Amino acid sequence: MQANYFAKKRMNALLYGALLMLITVVAIIITEYDVIKGFTSIPKAVEWTIQNFYPTEKAMKKLPTIIDSLIETVLVSIAATTVASVFALLFAILGSHTTGVGGVISMISRFIATIFRNIDVAAWSMILLFSFGQSVMTGYFALFFGSFGFLTRAFIESIDEVSNSSVEALRATGASYFSIIFQSVIPSSLPQLLSWILFMVETNIRQATLIGILTGTGIGFLFSLYYKGLNYSAASLVVCVIVVAIMLIEVISNYVRRVIL
Template sequence: MEKTSSIHASDINIIRKKHMRLFIAGLILLALIVVTGTITNYNHIDGLVSVPAALQWLFANMYFSGSTLSRLPTVLRLLWETVLISIVSTTTAAFFAMLFAIVGSKRTSVNGFLMYFAKLVASISRNIPVVAWALILVLSFGTNAATGFLALFFGTFGFLVRAFIETIDETSGDTVEALKATGATYPQVISKAVIPESMPQMFSWVLFMIETNIRSATLVGLLTGTGIGYLFDLYYKQLNYEMVSLITLAIVVAVLAIEVVSNWIRREIL
């Protein structure tokens, strides 16, 4: 009976400690909100109060009439161009990312220098935002589709290298050791053990990046003058809110459709 009581008291103490940690974390978060608001001169109360007026303006202006629908084919054509650029840049980056991930993973690395070099290149690529890549590349390549492709490629490459390295590191080491024990060469170990086991999760990451890049491609298009982003920027500067609304709706529908398809594919392969 005494042992049961002591166990019960220990559980209560653990729960109390967790609640105390959550309370302290909440206070820290609240303090950060207040401090950042003070530094940036942002009033959170005024921001919340302005939400109803912002929504009222949105519903009053962001609509489109029947005449605007006549331009829908142009919107769909440029949207399709944006989707294709996103897919091509993601799949191309995935190919190179897989090569760097194989070299950069502890489980499959050739030597320490190449491993850290691959991680360094991926880290630099990943930590430069896609928008910054677009601005840098515009100076060299101008405003064209190639600039948008390269901006998405470099941003995607860095992220996928890290995701692929973690995926390879999580593969079973027993299969690799078994193949090495039978005298398998390094390419055989990669092709027969590492890649088959890692491929489903890698493919899931590629699908995730395609969804992400379709959103990013819209923003990149604003800077490179290509795709649906260029059309959005054009009509936004003209204060043509009907076309802006139509373009926004088309982008949302396209992203949701691709998300549904990618989720179905994930369920089939994972």
């Protein structure tokens, strides 16, 4: 019996592997991608990067401007995430199986979250460009909508996982709906909710760079400006600053997670 189970698992793995290889080959044929040329061009790309893509003394003079743009990008990312988390918590409470009021309202809450979650932040940026143009507001709302969809789904799962037993206990004592929310659901799931918010802040800071290229704002715009102007040393400095900032924020985020979890 056990031997048949493992044989079936191996067969399924082989079938999925063969299907993946078939899809890959078909994609290569359709796109006319030259695999050999692609791999052989990697050493040349590395060589060009070493020779051209590094900060110089002249590029360091642009560091204050780059830092200012980085601060703007980080603040917009944090603002979009925190505001989105408030709305996400409201929709998560309504959509959760544990705390939701059920019926149409829970379905609508989950449906709205699903729509926002499945539209990429870059797509939101292009949609919002028609309304706000190339401005900080475009990047802010793109991050806000993307964060709202993701956090609503994450919050629903956290509330359902952590709060079920305590909610049932309070219901048995005759506690009101709002007492259950504020005395049980939020306190018991708060560490997980904060962890998801910190994760979203890290993600949004990374995505804000791409959004800045599309919206003409923040540090992403500076990178695009320097790179298109063939100022590769300044563009490389932007990349270095972004990497250092992301690593620093990740260290802070991991420390906060260890404290609250």
